[in-house]
Amino acid sequence: MKKTFLNILYNAVYQIFLVLVPLITVPYLSRILGPKTYGIYSNVNNIVQFLMIFCTLSVSYIGMRTISQTRAFGNQQELTDAFWGLWYFQALAGLVTIILVVAVTSFCHLKYGNYLLLMVPYLISAQVDISWFFQGLAAFGRVVLKNTAVKLVSVVLILLWVKQPGDLWKYMLIMSVSTMLGSFVFWFDIHRYVGGPVKHFYKYQTTIKAIITLLIPQIATQIYTSLDKPILGLFQNSTQVAYYDNSQRISNMVLGIVTSISLVIMPKMAGEGKKEQRVILKKSLEATVMLGTMFAVIIMANTKEFVPFFFGHKFIPMTPLMFFFALTIVMIPTGGVFANQFALANHRDRDYALPVIIGAFLEVILSYFLDRLYGATGAMVAILITEFIVLLLRLWIVRDGYDFKYSFKEIPKYLLISVIVLAVGMILPPIVSSAFFNMVIKSIIMFLLYVGLMFLMKLDFNQDIIMLLKRFFTRG
Structure with missing residues (x-):
């Protein structure tokens, strides 16, 4: 119960931090960009949020549940098989989604197409995001500390570089790249918990059914x-x-x-x-x-x-x-x-x-x-x-x-x-x-x-x- 409370506290502290960051950036950006320009960002950002689900294929839900149960009832090799075998689904889906988005945006004249390309790092962040593994282990401390550092850097860059409505592209690039870097940092610790990559997907038929x-x-x-x-x-x-x-x-x-x-x-x-x-x-x-x-x-x-x-x-x-x-x-x-x-x-x-x-x-x-x-x-x-x-x-x-x-x-x-x-x-x-x-x-x-x-x-x-x-x- 103590560990559960501490994990809730860790995650709550991080979520509070995520609240405090916009308390700095949103008033600044709403005044700098104005309603019309901010509306463009809202449109593009929400399209990208929709596309991100095709990069993850529900692996975050399945992975958190599977890792939690494997941690409780399995062994080290089963944990390794589960991690790599599940992430392969995510990696493949992310690659296909990113290629399609870049191709369609490059060859079709989409409204706000250039802004959409600036948000591609968001899709990469979804493809490589393995926070679900640490959440399944209930290792929330690592999730909190690493993401907090990346968020702080993004706040500083926004305040330094975004000065007028024409800087919307800078804001989008800062947000997307910082999110991508936040996903990559989890990989620095993965070797502490699992072995090297395996050569197969994890319970292919069962996982595909759960994904769909x-x-x-x-x-x-x-x-x-x-x-x-x-x-x-x-x-x-x-x-x-x-x-x-x-x-x-x-x-x-x-x-x-x-x-x-x-x-x-x-x-x-x-x-x-x-x-x-x-x-x-x-x-x-x-x-x-x-x-x-x-x-x-x-x-x-x-x-x-x-x-x-x-x-x-x-x-x-x-x-x-x-x-x-x-x-x-x-x-x-x-x-x-x-x-x-x-x-x-x-x-x-x-x-x-x-x-x-x-x-x-x-x-x-x-x-x-x-x-x-x-x-x-x-x-x-x-x-x-x-x-x-x-x-x-x-x-x-x-x-x-x-x-x-x-x-x-x-x-x-x-x-x-x-x-x-x-x-x-x-x-x-x-x-x-x-x-x-x-x-x-x-x-x-x-x-x-x-x-x-x-x-x-x-x-x-x-x-x-x-x-x-x-x-x-x-x-x-």
Whole structure:
């Protein structure tokens, strides 16, 4: 349990770092590039994010699960076979994807084609990314430290080289190359854990079946998490795309912190029996809902001041979008508990896949009608409806594998606490003249109120928090 907590802490610290980096770069870039130029980046970047799934072929999910189980029940040679045999699928798929992208972009006159070529290092980063191996080993410390160093270098280069809208190409190149270097650094340590390359793929037929089963939902997920911006761009100008993309940015940053729990718990769930999984699932769900609702209401209460302070006055029209997008911080991680931690860990790949496939079809249909009429607001409504439906499907489709009353017994209390805290945060008057310090003070008050109400309602999870704090300070 101590190692699990430390891994959650490692990953949470890294996700917080990923939040802090954009807190430096996004305000700077939104003012330097402006909504129109930033919208171009959003379009190209999300196309590349979609293409990256064809470079990885779901190997990250399969690899994390396989390495975790091999570590628990196998030997060193089996670990070597699993690593190399799985990465070969990824390497081959990445090579084919990169060649096709370069060929199509070079011979066809695509809109923003030159920018797309600058993002090819992103595809290379996906091809060589083996972070799933270290996550499967629960060696999160190495993942955190190496990526942190690369991110810091990219921040310095952005501040030094990106000075005007015409420097968009520099920003794209910095982001793509730094991401690629971040993937390469993992290879420096791989010899400590596995032997030399093997001459065969890993369980070819079984792995191919798993890849196909998981690739379909990954494509579906990307349709409504990455291609939603290019779809909006078909009907609206790049300014509307910039409003839509940036309104999600803070919520997506925080999502990384909340979903870090799933990233750590999934390998642990894969190596446990059903009795232990029942307890882990309940605790993980409560931790996820607690963090999700806490972050969501704090963001919602601060949105009106945050947008002009952080993005600039040109982005004020996106204020209501950012307010409602905070709901995804609750919906997506909650569904992830039952999808990533439960379904994937128990090889229920079809149960993992079906909700997002339905969600993709639903999002495309909703976007077609809403984006044309209502722009960024319509796109937001489409994604919120889609995420809510996907959440319900995730809960329903694996209902035979968990006890609903046992797992959700405390959840209504968290929702009540979040409503009370949000109401207080919305009616709190400005305490100081500085927008920044006013948001900090309001956030602290809301945090303390949330924690106070948790202990006032005597939630089961309180004892886990107390135990973890005691262990932390005792260790200190």
